[in-house]
Amino acid sequence: xxxxxxxxxxxxxxxxxxxxxxxxxxxxxxxxxxxxxxxxxxxxxxxxxxxxxxxxxxxxxxxxxxxxxxxxxxxxxxxxxxxxxxxxxxxxxxxxxxxxxxxxxxxxxxxxxxxxxxxxxxxxxxxxxxxxxxxxxxxxxxxxxxxxxxxxxxxxxxxxxxxxxxxxxxxxxxxxxxxxxxxxxxxxxxxxxxxxxxxxxxx
Amino acid sequence: xxxxxxxxxxxxxxxxxxxxxxxxxxxxxxxxxxxxxxxxxxxxxxxxxxxxxxxxxxxxxxxxxxxxxxxxxxxxxxxxxxxxxxxxxxxxxxxxxxxxxxxxxxxxxxxxxxxxxxxxxxxxxxxxxxxxxxxxxxxxxxxxxxxxxxxxxxxxxxxxxxxxxxxxxxxxxxxxxxxxxxxxxxxxxxxxxxxxxxxxxxx
DNA sequence: ATTATATTGGAACGATCGTTCCGGTTTAAT
DNA sequence: ATTAAACCGGAACGATCGTTCCAATATAAT
Numbered sequence: 263x264x265x266x267x268x269x270x271x272x273x274x275x276x277x278x279x280x281x282x283x284x285x286x287x288x289x290x291x292x293x294x295x296x297x298x299x300x301x302x303x304x305x306x307x308x309x310x311x312x313x314x315x316x317x318x319x320x321x322x323x324x325x326x327x328x329x330x331x332x333x334x335x336x337x338x339x340x341x342x343x344x345x346x347x348x349x350x351x352x353x354x355x356x357x358x359x360x361x362x363x364x365x366x367x368x369x370x371x372x373x374x375x376x377x378x379x380x381x382x383x384x385x386x387x388x389x390x391x392x393x394x395x396x397x398x399x400x401x402x403x404x405x406x407x408x409x410x411x412x413x414x415x416x417x418x419x420x421x422x423x424x425x426x427x428x429x430x431x432x433x434x435x436x437x438x439x440x441x442x443x444x445x446x447x448x449x450x451x452x453x454x455x456x457x458x459x460x461x462x463x464x465x
Numbered sequence: 466x467x468x469x470x471x472x473x474x475x476x477x478x479x480x481x482x483x484x485x486x487x488x489x490x491x492x493x494x495x496x497x498x499x500x501x502x503x504x505x506x507x508x509x510x511x512x513x514x515x516x517x518x519x520x521x522x523x524x525x526x527x528x529x530x531x532x533x534x535x536x537x538x539x540x541x542x543x544x545x546x547x548x549x550x551x552x553x554x555x556x557x558x559x560x561x562x563x564x565x566x567x568x569x570x571x572x573x574x575x576x577x578x579x580x581x582x583x584x585x586x587x588x589x590x591x592x593x594x595x596x597x598x599x600x601x602x603x604x605x606x607x608x609x610x611x612x613x614x615x616x617x618x619x620x621x622x623x624x625x626x627x628x629x630x631x632x633x634x635x636x637x638x639x640x641x642x643x644x645x646x647x648x649x650x651x652x653x654x655x656x657x658x659x660x661x662x663x664x665x666x667x668x
Numbered sequence: 669a670t671t672a673t674a675t676t677g678g679a680a681c682g683a684t685c686g687t688t689c690c691g692g693t694t695t696a697a698t
Numbered sequence: 699a700t701t702a703a704a705c706c707g708g709a710a711c712g713a714t715c716g717t718t719c720c721a722a723t724a725t726a727a728t
Contacts, residue, residue: 269675292715304678313716375567417651427635428629432627432630434578510688
Protein backbone atom coordinates (compact mmCIF):
# COMPACT_ATOMS: atom_id res chain seq x y z
CA UNK A 263 0.00 0.00 0.00
CA UNK A 264 2.99 2.19 -0.24
CA UNK A 265 3.94 4.88 -2.63
CA UNK A 266 6.85 4.06 -4.97
CA UNK A 267 10.05 6.00 -4.50
CA UNK A 268 10.68 8.73 -6.98
CA UNK A 269 14.42 8.18 -6.72
CA UNK A 270 16.75 5.27 -7.38
CA UNK A 271 18.82 4.53 -4.32
CA UNK A 272 21.79 3.12 -6.22
CA UNK A 273 21.73 5.95 -8.69
CA UNK A 274 21.45 8.49 -5.89
CA UNK A 275 24.38 6.95 -4.07
CA UNK A 276 26.42 7.05 -7.24
CA UNK A 277 25.65 10.72 -7.77
CA UNK A 278 26.57 11.46 -4.18
CA UNK A 279 29.84 9.66 -4.73
CA UNK A 280 30.59 11.79 -7.75
CA UNK A 281 30.08 15.00 -5.81
CA UNK A 282 32.03 13.91 -2.74
CA UNK A 283 34.76 12.68 -5.05
CA UNK A 284 35.07 16.08 -6.66
CA UNK A 285 34.61 18.42 -3.72
CA UNK A 286 35.55 16.39 -0.68
CA UNK A 287 33.47 15.70 2.39
CA UNK A 288 33.57 19.03 4.21
CA UNK A 289 33.07 21.31 1.23
CA UNK A 290 30.04 19.37 0.03
CA UNK A 291 26.78 20.59 1.54
CA UNK A 292 23.65 18.56 2.03
CA UNK A 293 21.79 20.91 -0.28
CA UNK A 294 24.26 20.25 -3.09
CA UNK A 295 23.90 16.55 -2.47
CA UNK A 296 20.12 16.71 -2.70
CA UNK A 297 20.40 18.57 -6.00
CA UNK A 298 22.62 16.00 -7.72
CA UNK A 299 20.92 13.02 -6.10
CA UNK A 300 17.49 14.20 -7.21
CA UNK A 301 16.10 13.31 -3.84
CA UNK A 302 14.17 15.22 -1.23
CA UNK A 303 15.65 16.22 2.08
CA UNK A 304 13.37 13.94 3.99
CA UNK A 305 14.06 10.98 1.76
CA UNK A 306 17.79 11.44 2.05
CA UNK A 307 17.68 11.46 5.84
CA UNK A 308 15.28 8.53 6.07
CA UNK A 309 17.21 6.52 3.50
CA UNK A 310 20.80 7.24 4.52
CA UNK A 311 20.65 8.58 8.07
CA UNK A 312 22.72 11.69 7.74
CA UNK A 313 25.53 13.21 5.72
CA UNK A 314 28.23 11.25 7.49
CA UNK A 315 26.45 7.90 7.16
CA UNK A 316 25.87 8.67 3.51
CA UNK A 317 29.57 9.25 3.08
CA UNK A 318 30.37 5.92 4.70
CA UNK A 319 28.10 4.23 2.17
CA UNK A 320 29.76 6.19 -0.60
CA UNK A 321 33.19 4.97 0.48
CA UNK A 322 31.91 1.43 0.49
CA UNK A 323 30.47 1.84 -3.00
CA UNK A 324 33.71 3.34 -4.23
CA UNK A 325 35.71 0.43 -2.87
CA UNK A 326 33.39 -2.10 -4.47
CA UNK A 327 34.38 -0.60 -7.80
CA UNK A 328 37.96 -1.63 -7.23
CA UNK A 329 37.09 -5.32 -7.16
CA UNK A 330 37.89 -5.54 -10.83
CA UNK A 331 41.31 -4.13 -10.04
CA UNK A 332 41.97 -6.56 -7.23
CA UNK A 333 40.86 -9.48 -9.34
CA UNK A 334 43.20 -8.47 -12.13
CA UNK A 335 46.09 -8.26 -9.69
CA UNK A 336 45.27 -11.64 -8.23
CA UNK A 337 45.23 -13.29 -11.62
CA UNK A 338 48.55 -11.88 -12.80
CA UNK A 339 51.38 -14.36 -13.26
CA UNK A 340 54.34 -12.05 -13.18
CA UNK A 341 54.83 -8.83 -11.23
CA UNK A 342 55.17 -6.48 -14.19
CA UNK A 343 51.94 -7.83 -15.64
CA UNK A 344 50.15 -7.12 -12.38
CA UNK A 345 51.30 -3.51 -12.36
CA UNK A 346 50.54 -3.03 -16.02
CA UNK A 347 47.04 -4.39 -15.54
CA UNK A 348 46.58 -2.10 -12.60
CA UNK A 349 47.66 0.88 -14.64
CA UNK A 350 45.60 -0.21 -17.61
CA UNK A 351 42.37 -0.59 -15.67
CA UNK A 352 42.82 2.20 -13.17
CA UNK A 353 44.21 4.88 -15.44
CA UNK A 354 44.19 4.15 -19.16
CA UNK A 355 40.70 2.71 -19.36
CA UNK A 356 39.24 5.59 -17.36
CA UNK A 357 37.55 8.46 -19.10
CA UNK A 358 39.32 11.78 -18.67
CA UNK A 359 36.52 12.90 -16.39
CA UNK A 360 37.09 10.00 -14.04
CA UNK A 361 40.87 10.06 -14.32
CA UNK A 362 41.14 13.72 -13.49
CA UNK A 363 38.97 13.16 -10.45
CA UNK A 364 41.81 11.35 -8.73
CA UNK A 365 41.02 8.80 -6.04
CA UNK A 366 38.27 9.28 -3.48
CA UNK A 367 40.18 7.16 -0.96
CA UNK A 368 43.38 9.18 -1.28
CA UNK A 369 41.44 12.43 -1.12
CA UNK A 370 39.61 11.27 1.98
CA UNK A 371 42.71 9.99 3.77
CA UNK A 372 44.29 13.41 3.43
CA UNK A 373 41.26 15.57 4.01
CA UNK A 374 39.88 13.94 7.12
CA UNK A 375 42.92 12.64 9.03
CA UNK A 376 42.69 15.49 11.56
CA UNK A 377 39.02 16.27 11.08
CA UNK A 378 37.27 12.89 11.26
CA UNK A 379 39.91 10.24 11.71
CA UNK A 380 37.36 7.46 11.74
CA UNK A 381 36.35 8.22 8.16
CA UNK A 382 39.96 8.69 7.16
CA UNK A 383 40.78 5.24 8.54
CA UNK A 384 37.96 3.61 6.63
CA UNK A 385 39.40 5.00 3.42
CA UNK A 386 42.91 3.94 4.44
CA UNK A 387 41.78 0.40 5.21
CA UNK A 388 40.12 0.07 1.84
CA UNK A 389 43.36 1.09 0.19
CA UNK A 390 45.22 -1.41 2.33
CA UNK A 391 43.13 -4.13 0.71
CA UNK A 392 44.68 -3.23 -2.60
CA UNK A 393 48.13 -3.32 -1.06
CA UNK A 394 47.46 -6.75 0.42
CA UNK A 395 46.37 -8.05 -2.97
CA UNK A 396 49.63 -6.77 -4.40
CA UNK A 397 51.66 -8.43 -1.65
CA UNK A 398 49.89 -11.72 -2.29
CA UNK A 399 50.54 -11.42 -5.98
CA UNK A 400 54.24 -10.72 -5.48
CA UNK A 401 54.59 -13.57 -3.00
CA UNK A 402 52.98 -15.90 -5.48
CA UNK A 403 55.35 -14.64 -8.17
CA UNK A 404 58.30 -15.19 -5.87
CA UNK A 405 57.26 -18.81 -5.37
CA UNK A 406 56.79 -19.43 -9.05
CA UNK A 407 60.04 -17.75 -9.90
CA UNK A 408 58.74 -14.79 -11.88
CA UNK A 409 59.91 -12.40 -9.19
CA UNK A 410 63.63 -12.18 -8.63
CA UNK A 411 64.55 -13.31 -5.07
CA UNK A 412 66.36 -10.01 -4.51
CA UNK A 413 62.98 -8.33 -4.22
CA UNK A 414 60.97 -8.31 -1.01
CA UNK A 415 57.27 -8.69 -1.90
CA UNK A 416 56.08 -6.42 0.89
CA UNK A 417 58.52 -3.62 0.21
CA UNK A 418 57.83 -3.90 -3.48
CA UNK A 419 54.09 -3.65 -2.88
CA UNK A 420 54.53 -0.64 -0.61
CA UNK A 421 56.58 1.00 -3.35
CA UNK A 422 53.97 0.52 -6.04
CA UNK A 423 51.09 1.46 -3.81
CA UNK A 424 52.90 4.66 -2.97
CA UNK A 425 53.54 5.35 -6.64
CA UNK A 426 49.86 4.81 -7.35
CA UNK A 427 48.91 7.23 -4.59
CA UNK A 428 51.28 9.78 -6.04
CA UNK A 429 49.82 9.21 -9.48
CA UNK A 430 46.34 9.84 -8.09
CA UNK A 431 47.52 13.18 -6.79
CA UNK A 432 49.08 13.97 -10.15
CA UNK A 433 45.96 12.82 -12.00
CA UNK A 434 43.92 15.45 -10.18
CA UNK A 435 46.23 18.10 -11.57
CA UNK A 436 45.18 17.13 -15.10
CA UNK A 437 48.64 16.11 -16.36
CA UNK A 438 49.71 15.95 -19.99
CA UNK A 439 48.89 12.87 -22.00
CA UNK A 440 52.21 11.10 -21.43
CA UNK A 441 53.06 12.21 -17.92
CA UNK A 442 51.55 9.28 -16.04
CA UNK A 443 52.81 6.79 -18.58
CA UNK A 444 56.35 8.03 -18.08
CA UNK A 445 55.96 7.64 -14.35
CA UNK A 446 54.62 4.10 -14.43
CA UNK A 447 57.14 2.95 -17.03
CA UNK A 448 59.95 4.33 -14.92
CA UNK A 449 58.52 2.63 -11.87
CA UNK A 450 58.43 -0.68 -13.73
CA UNK A 451 62.17 -0.54 -14.31
CA UNK A 452 62.74 -1.49 -10.68
CA UNK A 453 62.04 -5.06 -11.82
CA UNK A 454 64.84 -5.12 -14.38
CA UNK A 455 67.50 -3.49 -12.25
CA UNK A 456 70.48 -5.10 -10.54
CA UNK A 457 71.42 -3.98 -7.08
CA UNK A 458 75.15 -4.62 -7.09
CA UNK A 459 76.26 -1.05 -6.78
CA UNK A 460 73.68 -0.25 -4.15
CA UNK A 461 75.17 -1.94 -1.13
CA UNK A 462 76.59 1.08 0.62
CA UNK A 463 73.25 2.85 1.05
CA UNK A 464 73.11 4.20 4.55
CA UNK A 465 70.41 6.86 4.66
CA UNK B 466 52.31 57.28 17.98
CA UNK B 467 50.97 53.85 17.57
CA UNK B 468 50.34 51.12 19.99
CA UNK B 469 52.59 48.09 19.65
CA UNK B 470 50.98 44.93 18.40
CA UNK B 471 50.23 42.30 20.97
CA UNK B 472 50.86 39.57 18.41
CA UNK B 473 53.80 38.55 16.27
CA UNK B 474 52.79 38.48 12.63
CA UNK B 475 55.32 35.83 11.61
CA UNK B 476 54.46 33.67 14.57
CA UNK B 477 50.75 34.08 13.90
CA UNK B 478 51.23 33.12 10.28
CA UNK B 479 53.20 30.08 11.32
CA UNK B 480 50.47 28.98 13.71
CA UNK B 481 47.86 29.48 11.02
CA UNK B 482 49.95 27.33 8.70
CA UNK B 483 50.07 24.57 11.27
CA UNK B 484 46.30 24.50 11.60
CA UNK B 485 45.59 24.69 7.88
CA UNK B 486 48.18 22.00 7.35
CA UNK B 487 46.41 19.67 9.75
CA UNK B 488 42.77 20.35 8.99
CA UNK B 489 42.72 21.74 5.48
CA UNK B 490 41.28 25.00 4.25
CA UNK B 491 37.55 24.33 4.38
CA UNK B 492 37.40 22.54 7.71
CA UNK B 493 39.37 25.25 9.48
CA UNK B 494 37.19 28.03 10.86
CA UNK B 495 38.26 31.60 11.46
CA UNK B 496 37.53 31.16 15.16
CA UNK B 497 39.92 28.22 15.36
CA UNK B 498 42.53 30.30 13.57
CA UNK B 499 42.16 33.19 16.01
CA UNK B 500 42.62 30.79 18.92
CA UNK B 501 45.89 29.30 17.70
CA UNK B 502 47.19 32.58 16.29
CA UNK B 503 46.58 34.43 19.57
CA UNK B 504 45.19 37.34 17.67
CA UNK B 505 41.95 39.25 17.80
CA UNK B 506 39.35 39.05 15.11
CA UNK B 507 39.86 42.67 14.11
CA UNK B 508 43.62 42.33 13.97
CA UNK B 509 43.43 39.26 11.82
CA UNK B 510 41.18 40.93 9.28
CA UNK B 511 43.18 44.18 9.21
CA UNK B 512 46.48 42.34 9.00
CA UNK B 513 45.64 39.57 6.55
CA UNK B 514 42.48 40.68 4.75
CA UNK B 515 40.36 37.59 5.13
CA UNK B 516 40.57 33.84 5.53
CA UNK B 517 41.39 33.23 1.90
CA UNK B 518 44.11 35.87 1.73
CA UNK B 519 45.56 34.47 4.91
CA UNK B 520 45.70 31.05 3.30
CA UNK B 521 47.53 32.48 0.29
CA UNK B 522 50.15 33.90 2.63
CA UNK B 523 50.34 30.58 4.43
CA UNK B 524 51.02 28.77 1.16
CA UNK B 525 53.75 31.25 0.38
CA UNK B 526 55.31 30.75 3.79
CA UNK B 527 55.14 27.00 3.40
CA UNK B 528 56.87 27.16 0.05
CA UNK B 529 59.62 29.37 1.43
CA UNK B 530 60.46 26.55 3.80
CA UNK B 531 61.30 24.31 0.85
CA UNK B 532 64.15 26.57 -0.25
CA UNK B 533 66.54 24.45 1.74
CA UNK B 534 65.29 21.46 -0.20
CA UNK B 535 65.67 23.12 -3.58
CA UNK B 536 69.17 24.31 -2.71
CA UNK B 537 70.19 20.80 -1.72
CA UNK B 538 68.89 19.45 -5.00
CA UNK B 539 70.68 22.11 -6.99
CA UNK B 540 73.99 21.36 -5.31
CA UNK B 541 73.86 17.60 -5.84
CA UNK B 542 76.41 16.14 -8.23
CA UNK B 543 74.78 12.85 -9.02
CA UNK B 544 71.10 11.97 -9.27
CA UNK B 545 70.97 9.48 -6.42
CA UNK B 546 72.58 11.99 -4.12
CA UNK B 547 69.93 14.55 -5.02
CA UNK B 548 67.13 12.16 -4.17
CA UNK B 549 68.79 11.01 -0.97
CA UNK B 550 69.27 14.60 0.16
CA UNK B 551 65.64 15.28 -0.64
CA UNK B 552 64.55 12.32 1.41
CA UNK B 553 66.95 13.14 4.20
CA UNK B 554 65.81 16.75 4.58
CA UNK B 555 62.15 16.32 3.78
CA UNK B 556 61.45 13.13 5.68
CA UNK B 557 64.21 11.84 7.96
CA UNK B 558 65.13 15.16 9.51
CA UNK B 559 61.51 16.02 10.20
CA UNK B 560 60.04 15.45 13.61
CA UNK B 561 57.29 12.86 13.71
CA UNK B 562 54.80 15.65 14.26
CA UNK B 563 55.81 17.37 11.05
CA UNK B 564 56.29 14.18 9.07
CA UNK B 565 52.88 12.82 9.90
CA UNK B 566 51.35 16.09 8.83
CA UNK B 567 52.08 15.27 5.21
CA UNK B 568 52.51 18.11 2.74
CA UNK B 569 50.35 21.22 2.76
CA UNK B 570 50.77 21.63 -0.98
CA UNK B 571 49.65 18.08 -1.77
CA UNK B 572 46.74 18.39 0.64
CA UNK B 573 45.70 21.68 -0.94
CA UNK B 574 45.99 20.47 -4.52
CA UNK B 575 43.58 17.64 -3.74
CA UNK B 576 41.20 19.46 -1.44
CA UNK B 577 40.56 22.57 -3.50
CA UNK B 578 40.78 21.47 -7.13
CA UNK B 579 37.02 21.58 -7.53
CA UNK B 580 36.30 24.01 -4.74
CA UNK B 581 38.74 26.88 -5.28
CA UNK B 582 40.87 26.01 -8.26
CA UNK B 583 42.86 29.22 -7.99
CA UNK B 584 44.22 28.19 -4.61
CA UNK B 585 44.80 24.66 -5.82
CA UNK B 586 46.84 26.00 -8.72
CA UNK B 587 49.00 28.13 -6.45
CA UNK B 588 49.89 25.02 -4.49
CA UNK B 589 50.50 23.05 -7.69
CA UNK B 590 52.78 25.75 -9.08
CA UNK B 591 54.86 25.76 -5.93
CA UNK B 592 55.32 22.04 -6.24
CA UNK B 593 56.26 22.49 -9.88
CA UNK B 594 59.19 24.60 -8.69
CA UNK B 595 60.54 21.55 -6.93
CA UNK B 596 60.06 19.47 -10.04
CA UNK B 597 61.92 22.05 -12.14
CA UNK B 598 64.82 22.00 -9.71
CA UNK B 599 64.93 18.24 -10.08
CA UNK B 600 64.89 18.46 -13.87
CA UNK B 601 67.74 20.96 -13.81
CA UNK B 602 69.71 18.73 -11.51
CA UNK B 603 69.22 15.69 -13.70
CA UNK B 604 70.12 17.63 -16.84
CA UNK B 605 73.28 18.82 -15.17
CA UNK B 606 74.06 15.24 -14.16
CA UNK B 607 73.46 14.07 -17.71
CA UNK B 608 75.98 16.60 -19.00
CA UNK B 609 78.59 15.68 -16.43
CA UNK B 610 78.04 11.99 -17.04
CA UNK B 611 76.69 10.99 -13.63
CA UNK B 612 73.30 10.21 -15.16
CA UNK B 613 73.16 7.36 -17.63
CA UNK B 614 72.11 8.59 -21.09
CA UNK B 615 69.33 6.01 -21.14
CA UNK B 616 67.44 8.18 -18.65
CA UNK B 617 65.36 11.17 -19.69
CA UNK B 618 65.80 13.93 -17.08
CA UNK B 619 62.22 15.17 -17.34
CA UNK B 620 60.60 11.76 -17.10
CA UNK B 621 62.91 10.85 -14.27
CA UNK B 622 61.99 14.03 -12.40
CA UNK B 623 58.29 13.39 -12.94
CA UNK B 624 58.75 9.91 -11.54
CA UNK B 625 60.47 11.05 -8.37
CA UNK B 626 58.11 13.96 -7.82
CA UNK B 627 55.22 11.53 -8.10
CA UNK B 628 56.88 9.17 -5.64
CA UNK B 629 57.37 12.05 -3.22
CA UNK B 630 53.71 13.01 -3.55
CA UNK B 631 52.73 9.44 -2.83
CA UNK B 632 55.04 9.38 0.14
CA UNK B 633 53.39 12.52 1.48
CA UNK B 634 50.05 10.76 1.32
CA UNK B 635 51.52 7.74 3.08
CA UNK B 636 53.23 9.93 5.68
CA UNK B 637 49.86 11.30 6.73
CA UNK B 638 48.75 7.75 7.48
CA UNK B 639 51.48 7.48 10.12
CA UNK B 640 53.39 4.58 8.53
CA UNK B 641 55.74 2.22 10.34
CA UNK B 642 59.31 3.27 10.90
CA UNK B 643 60.73 1.57 7.81
CA UNK B 644 57.89 1.91 5.37
CA UNK B 645 58.99 5.14 3.71
CA UNK B 646 62.61 4.06 3.66
CA UNK B 647 61.67 0.90 1.78
CA UNK B 648 59.77 2.97 -0.74
CA UNK B 649 62.54 5.48 -1.41
CA UNK B 650 65.23 2.81 -1.57
CA UNK B 651 63.18 0.87 -4.08
CA UNK B 652 62.61 4.03 -6.08
CA UNK B 653 66.34 4.66 -6.15
CA UNK B 654 66.96 1.34 -7.86
CA UNK B 655 65.68 2.82 -11.11
CA UNK B 656 69.15 4.35 -11.43
CA UNK B 657 70.98 1.04 -11.25
CA UNK B 658 68.71 -0.92 -13.58
CA UNK B 659 69.35 -1.96 -17.15
CA UNK B 660 66.51 -1.76 -19.62
CA UNK B 661 67.43 -4.55 -21.96
CA UNK B 662 64.49 -6.81 -21.28
CA UNK B 663 62.06 -3.96 -21.31
CA UNK B 664 61.81 -3.27 -25.00
CA UNK B 665 58.47 -4.83 -25.69
CA UNK B 666 56.47 -2.67 -23.32
CA UNK B 667 53.38 -1.58 -25.12
CA UNK B 668 50.84 -0.41 -22.58
C1' DA C 669 -13.43 4.29 -4.28
C1' DT C 670 -11.38 3.85 -0.05
C1' DT C 671 -7.68 3.01 2.98
C1' DA C 672 -3.19 2.81 4.50
C1' DT C 673 1.48 3.98 4.11
C1' DA C 674 5.68 5.79 2.29
C1' DT C 675 7.47 9.80 -0.06
C1' DT C 676 7.59 14.45 -0.64
C1' DG C 677 8.48 19.64 -0.30
C1' DG C 678 9.17 23.09 2.68
C1' DA C 679 9.15 25.44 6.96
C1' DA C 680 11.80 25.85 11.01
C1' DC C 681 15.48 24.60 14.33
C1' DG C 682 19.76 26.11 16.67
C1' DA C 683 24.50 26.35 15.53
C1' DT C 684 28.10 28.00 13.07
C1' DC C 685 30.03 30.16 9.08
C1' DG C 686 32.96 34.47 7.38
C1' DT C 687 32.78 39.25 7.77
C1' DT C 688 31.91 44.04 9.36
C1' DC C 689 31.66 47.49 12.59
C1' DC C 690 32.22 50.18 16.71
C1' DG C 691 33.51 51.70 21.34
C1' DG C 692 37.01 51.24 24.55
C1' DT C 693 41.92 50.62 25.51
C1' DT C 694 46.63 51.04 25.02
C1' DT C 695 50.89 53.21 23.84
C1' DA C 696 54.28 55.99 21.19
C1' DA C 697 55.17 60.61 19.99
C1' DT C 698 54.40 65.35 20.86
C1' DA D 699 49.70 65.64 30.00
C1' DT D 700 47.76 65.60 25.66
C1' DT D 701 47.15 63.83 21.18
C1' DA D 702 46.88 60.56 17.63
C1' DA D 703 47.08 56.22 15.85
C1' DA D 704 46.53 51.34 16.17
C1' DC D 705 45.02 47.40 18.56
C1' DC D 706 41.61 44.85 20.96
C1' DG D 707 37.23 42.57 22.53
C1' DG D 708 32.89 41.66 21.38
C1' DA D 709 28.46 42.51 19.57
C1' DA D 710 26.00 41.99 15.39
C1' DC D 711 25.41 41.02 10.39
C1' DG D 712 23.23 37.95 6.93
C1' DA D 713 24.18 33.54 5.02
C1' DT D 714 24.65 28.90 5.32
C1' DC D 715 25.42 24.74 7.88
C1' DG D 716 23.22 19.91 9.20
C1' DT D 717 19.13 18.27 11.09
C1' DT D 718 14.25 17.71 12.55
C1' DC D 719 9.52 17.96 11.97
C1' DC D 720 5.01 18.12 9.83
C1' DA D 721 1.40 18.57 6.72
C1' DA D 722 0.41 17.58 1.99
C1' DT D 723 0.78 14.34 -1.70
C1' DA D 724 0.83 10.25 -4.25
C1' DT D 725 0.24 5.39 -4.99
C1' DA D 726 -0.17 0.31 -4.12
C1' DA D 727 -3.35 -2.78 -2.06
C1' DT D 728 -7.90 -3.61 -0.57
